Amino acid sequence: MKGSQEFVQHITPKSENFSQWYTDVILRAELADYAPVRGCMVIRPYGFGIWENIKELLDRRLKATGHKNAYFPLLIPRSFLEKEAEHVEGFAPEVAWVTRAGSEDLAEPLVVRPTSETIIGHMYSKWISSWRDLPVLINQWANVVRWEKATRLFLRTSEFLWQEGHTCHRTEEEAEEETLKILDIYKDFLSEDLAIPVLFGKKTEEEKFAGAITTYCVEALMTDGRALQAGTSHNLGQNFAKVFDISFLDQDNQLKYVWQTSWGVSTRLIGGIIMVHGDERGLALPPKIAPVQVVIVPIMPPPSQEIVIKTANEVFQRLKRTLRVELDAREEYSPGWKFNEWELKGVPVRLEIGPRDVKAGKVVLVQRDTGKKTIVPMENLEEAVTNMLSDVQEGLYRRAKKFMDENTHTSDNYDEFKDIIEAQRGLIFAPWCGNPNCETSIKEESGATIRCIPMDSEPKPGKCVCCGDNTDTWVYFGKAY
Template identity: 60%
Template sequence: MREKLISPTEDFSEWYIQVIQRAELADYAPVRGCMVIRPYGYALWENIQQSLDRRFKETGHQNAYFPLFIPYSFIQKESEHVKGFAPQLAIVTHGGGKELEEPLVVRPTSETIIGYMYSQWIRSYRDLPVLINQWCNVVRWELRTRPFLRTMEFLWQEGHTAHATFEEAEEETLKILYIYRDFAQNEAAIPVILGKKSESEKFAGALHTYTMEAMMGNKWALQAATSHNLGQNFAKAFEIRYLDRNNQLQYCWTTSWGLSTRFIGAIVMVHGDEKGLKLPPKLAPIQVIIVPIWKSDEEKEKVLAKIGELKSKLQAFRVKVDDREEYTPGWKFNEWELRGVPLRIEIGPRDVEADQVVLARRDTGEKWTVSTDDLGSKVEEALAKIQANLFQMAKKFLDENTYRLNDYQEFKRIIESDGGFVIAPWCESPQCEEAIKEETKATIRCIPFEQDGQPDRCVYCGKETTLKALFARAF
C-alpha cells in the first residue's frame, strides 16, 4: 500500500510537490531548477493551449515563431528592461568550440527580438496593427525554483502587438486581460481579480502592467497572467516606426502579454484537496475514468463487453478505461482521485445485469446509480455540474478570505495568522508599499479595477486617499 498523501493543511508546500509528482504531472530533471513535464501534465497544458489559442485567433491574432537566441546587445537597448532581466539571463558565450564575437542571450522573454523584427516589417499605418502570438519556452536563471510555479525554463505563450495609437494599444492590453479572465473562470474554474500592478511590481520596460491574480488553497496569491502596455518604450529602443496618413513618421505603441505553465500550478493549488488533484472538466486530460469490477473471468468478459458498448455513448468525452488486472477497484478509485479525474464510472456484474452504472464525482465524492439509457447526456450534465461547482467553491473561498479594512493592526493580524487577501486604502507611495512588504511580507498584488471610490486613509501612513490596493503574500 502506498503512503497517504500529506494533508494540504498540514504542509501546503509539501502537499503541492507530492501531488505533482504522484499525479505524474511533472518530475524533477537532472538539471537544477528544471522539470520534466510528463504526458499527463503536458496533456493538461495542451488543453490550456487549445482553449487560449482559440480565443486569440478569434480576436485576430496569428501565431509565429521567433528565435531562442537573442543578441546580447538587444537586451541592453531598453534601459528598464535590461535592469529587470540582467540578473536572470542565461548567456551563451561559446559555440562550435569558439568564443562568440557577441554573446547570445537565451530568451527570457521576446520583446527585444520581436521589436527588432517589427522595426523591419512596419512601414505604414496600413501595416498596423500587428497581432502576433508565439508558443515557446523561455529561460530565467531563478535562484529558488518550484515545479510549475518557478522553473528555470518554462513554457508559455507571449503575445506581441504593435498599434498606431496609445488608445489602440491600451484597448488590446485590456482585451487580452479579459480573455485571460474568461479562460481562467470558464475553463479552469478559477475566480480571479483583475487590476493594475504598482510601479514596483510592473514589467521591466512597461508603461503599465495589468494582472490577473488568483487565491491559492493556502490563501496566498498567484499572478496567473499579465498583460503589458509597453507604451513607446520598445518602439523607441528598436525604432518601430510608421508613416501616418499625413506622411508623418510616428513611433508605434506596443503591448505584450503572457500566460505560462505556472497556470498548471494554479489549477493544482486552487482546486486540490487532501485526496489530491481536482481538475476542471473542461481542461482535464481524462474527463471520465471507467473502473470495471469483476471476480471471475466470465464476469470480466461480460463487464468489458458492456463497457465497449457504453463507450460509443461517450464519444463526446475524453474517456479512459482502467482495465488493469494488477490493481483492485479500491486502489484505482484512489489513484484516479489523486490524479483529479472529474467523473468516475464504476461498472460491475450487478450493473451489467441491471443495465446501470455507478457515477462518482471527484469534487463532492457523491456516488449514485444511473441507468445506461442516455448515458451521454447524464455524463454531460454531471461534468457541467462539477465544472460549475469547482468555480463556486473557489469563489466562495476567495470571498470568505478577502478582507476590506483600513486598520494596520488588523491588516497585520490577518496576514500573519490565517492569511488571505486584504483590500486596503493605499496612498500610492512606494515607501508605504515597501514598509508593508518589509513588515508583513505582503505585497501589492494589484490595484483592482473594482474600486468603491470612497475617501479613506492609507492603511500605513494615514494619508487621505480614495484608492484601494489588494495586498497578499504571494508565490
C-alpha cells in the first residue's frame, strides 16, 4: 500500500505521453517494479494474479487439445546451442552465460535458456524410437533469459515468464496442422479471454524464428498505433530433428526424422492488455483475467457504519462463492479515493453500498469500461453482477475491435504509407513484391515491418508499395514494439 496516497493523484495523461502513461500505470497499480538487475522486473502480486489467470485459462485450452506439461533444465550446454546454425546466430548475442559454479570454472559454459528447442530436442532423441511414440505434445511453463539492450516492463525484459510448446510428429502435414491448431488456440484465447482482437498470418523470412521453416503469429494493435507480436507458432520442419537425431522407425520399417513445432506466449501479454484496454483513468481489465472482478466499496457516514458494513459483508460472502471479490472496508480512505484507486487498478465492476441502499434493499453497480451506473435489487445480485461482467468482457473486445478496424489502412502509395507510419496511425494493408530488399528499405525508411502475411485474404493484383512491381500479395505493415 506504500505510495497509495500518491498513486491516485497522478498518472501521466495517456494522450500526452503514452509511454510514460504505460509505466505509470504499471508502477502505480502495483503490477510490477524494476529489479536491481539490468532489464529485469519484479512481478508484484496484483500483476502476478493476472498472469495466474492467463496461465490457467490457456493451460486449460492446451490440455483440452492433448498437451501435457513437463519441465526441462534451465541450463543448456553451449554445444547444444551451437548445433543448429540459424538458431545460434539468432540467440548467441543475447544469452547469459554460466561459467562458474561453486568455486570451479566450468569446462563447458552453460547457457541460461533463452528458449528450449535444443535441450528438449536432445531429450526427445532419447525418448522417441518408434511411430508408436508419436505425436509427442509437451508444453512447459518457465522463465527464460534474453539479455536485451533496450528493455521495457512486460514488453521486453531480460528475464520473462512464458509457455513454450514443443511437439514431434510423424509427418510434415501433421506438424503443419499442429502449428495452425496452436495459432487458432492463441487467436481464440486472445479474443475470448483477453478481449484482444488479432491479425494472424505468416512471418516473412526476415522476421521468422531462428531455426524455423515457417513462423505464424498473432499480432495486436495497441492504442498508440503500434503493433505487438502477441504469440508465435513455429513449424520447425526437420531442422532440429536432424541435428539432434530425433528419429523413429515408421510403420513401413523406415528410419525417419520427426517433424517438429514450437510455440509460445509470454508475460508480454500483460503489456498488451494494458495498452489495448487502458485509458486515462488507468488499467481496464477483462473480467476473465482480472484478479479482482468486483470490488465492494461501502459508504459509511457516521451513524450507519455498522449496518452498512454488515450488509457489505453479507454481499461479499454471497459473491465470493463464484467470483473474485474484494471488500474494501478501510476507514482511513474516503469512498471517492477508493473509487479512483480501483479504477486505476482496472477492476471491471464496482459495487457501492450506502445506508439508503441498505434500507431500499438495493446496491449500485458501476462498469469500469463505460462508467455506467445500474441500481439492482439485492435479490438477484449474483445474476446482475455476472451479466455485467459479461458486458464488460464483450464491451472491451468491441471497443478494441473498432479501434483496430478504424486504424487499419489500405494503401499502395509509399508517401501516404510513410505519413501513416510517421503519425503512428496504425496498421497498413499494402501490396508487397516479396523481395526482402523492399522489406528492408521500408523498415529503414519508415520504421515499419511486415507484421504478417495474412492467411485469410484472397490474392488480388497490386503494385509493391516500395518498388512498384506487380504482385498478388498484400501484407500488414506496422511499427512494432
